[in-house]
Amino acid sequence: MRVFVTGGAGFIGSNFIRYVLESTSDVQVTNYDALTYAGNRANLAEYEEDPRYTFIHGDISDPERVADSIKDHDAIVNFAAESHVDRSITGGTDFMLANVVGAQVLFDAARKAEIGKFLHISTDEVYGSIEEGSFKEGDPLEPNSPYSVSKAGADLLARAFNVTYGYPITVTRTGNNFGPYHFPEKMIPLFTTNLIDGGTVPIYGDGSQVRDWTYVRNNAEAQWLILNEGEPGEVYNVADDNEMTNKELTYRLLELFGLTGEEADARITHVQDRPGHDQRYSVDPTKVHALGWKPRVAFDEALESTVAWFRDHESWWRPLKEAGATQRRGLNA
């Protein structure tokens, strides 16, 4: 099987490729990535010489390069995207170009090349916020940030490819991921690296927002299973079922650094809330459970090993922080 993975130099894509190459012996992976600020070939450095792995530097919104590169593949998995909500608030155009136009170009090229399987990676954010209960795959999309709108746009395009062309694109909507190689502008790696440095952690607003934290390795297993066993053209929610407020998560992290009580409180700063900040994301993963997926690594173990990974890989994240990876944190602050 030859799998064409886009955005494989980013956080989830690189974890997905590592999972596939570790758990199979007969799968060839092409990693097609534009190497934006979030892409880093070093995320898969150990596979650079592996004959099963090929890297191509390219943009998913470049029709000629995409058409040329996807030839002879059996499946496509599209992780490539602009992914940081804060950046979409200060500059949404790049998000529309990569996440909507890029998806259109890729879907179209795949359809014309008759690639057998297409898995498009989306997010639980496309549903918008929910006070109680959990969104199911058929629920309406009510995205609230430029990022989630761009992701919803591609989800709807996938729907159109199914209906208009009879070319089935499978979509997965995932909760907030965390784990190794997570770019340090995002909450868990930002807080972890700040704490390694003995610093403080900036919580948006009162920290009452709820997210369903999903370990990236568990997610990689789910995506691989859905690619291979899922019903083409269907939508699948994926989440570990670890809902907690940002404040609760922050205290769990502080505890891993031996900080509790007043010592922990002293490390928290409250910055002005993100505009349009969704209160709660929650998806119902019954459908992917029915395919046979359950999160293998429990939350506490996953968080502990993630913190340990950042402690052990300072050479990976230090240059990113020094280059300003965390600058946008605290919009309006």
Ligand SMILES: NC(=O)c1ccc[n+]([C@@H]2O[C@H](COP(=O)([O-])OP(=O)(O)OC[C@H]3O[C@@H](n4cnc5c(N)ncnc54)[C@H](O)[C@@H]3O)[C@@H](O)[C@H]2O)c1
């Ligand atoms: N991180 C999360 O918690 C989360 C949750 C749900 C869904 N998702 C989705 O999962 C996917 C991967 O997210 P991530 O956190 O790994 O993102 P990331 O920002 O870490 O990585 C994105 C990768 O895509 C590449 N890329 C961006 N634009 C491109 C383009 N036009 N052409 C080719 N490559 C391009 C970047 O270079 C980078 O390697 C995205 O589609 C995102 O929307 C992420």
